[in-house]
Amino acid sequence: MAELTTLARPYAKAVFDAAQDQNAVDLWDQALAFAAQVAADQEVKIILANPGLSEQRKAELFADCFEEQLPEALRNFLLILAENKRLALLPAISELFSLHRADLERTVKINISTAFEMTAEQQQKMIDALSRKLERKVELESSVDQTLIGGVVVRTGDLVIDASVRGKLARMASAVGS
Template identity: 75%
Template sequence: MAELTTLARPYAKAAFDAAKEQNAIAAWGQALAFMSSLAADGAVKNILANPGLSEERKAELFFDIAEEQTPEALRNFLLILAESKRLALLPEISALFDLYRADLERTLNMKVSTAFEMTEKEQQQLAEALSRKLERKVALETAVDRSLIGGVVVNTGDLVIDASVRGKLAKMANALGS
């Protein structure tokens, strides 16, 4: 995964810079997300891996499916990806593009795992506290994980905040074991 991200990074940065220059970040983001879902499809993966098809024809496959939804600049971007044999990187490019967009907009999507279902009020309070602490607008995606016993685990990218009972017990066991 890290290798694919490394390969995708310059393309994602170029796409983001082009979208920003055209003042079309939202449109590029939607189009890249759509192209990403296509590239992640099993049948499309097989087509992209087919050495019998020209790279240009592989790019045309995306144009045919997307029809009129593909702006000219994005079409050119996809042709460059095809020439470089990088169409399979579209999911990673789209994910990185979204990270660049979130950084520009000062937003952050965080996954919150709790042992029990959180109420709307609790979610709102947690989002507000995280927004103040991180100085960004925070959107939460919640999930229930009964193995946490109690507390909460919050993560996004490289940041993990483990305030769960399971995490505290693991730290105690580690401290006692050393």
């Protein structure tokens, strides 16, 4: 996965810069998200791996998956990816593009796992505290994980804050065992 991200990074940065220049970051984000879904489809993967099809034809078939007429810039981008045999990178490119967008808009998506359902008031307090701490607008997604026993686990990108009872017990057991 790290290799795919490494290969996708320059494409994502280039397309993000182009989208910014065109004031079309939202449009590109949506189009890339759809293209990533198409590229992740098992049947499409088989077509993209077919050595009997030219790269031009693969790009055309891929573009035909879109219901609406593609903007010329997106069609050209797909063609460049096809020529370089990189259409399979679209999911990673889309993900990196979304990260660039979140950085531009100073937003962060956070997943919180709790042992019990959080009330709207608790969620708002968590959003406010994390917004102050991270200096970003927080988009919160919460889920219930009863195996935590109590407390919360906060995840965003590479950051994980484990303030759960299960996590504390595991750290205590590790400290006692060493």
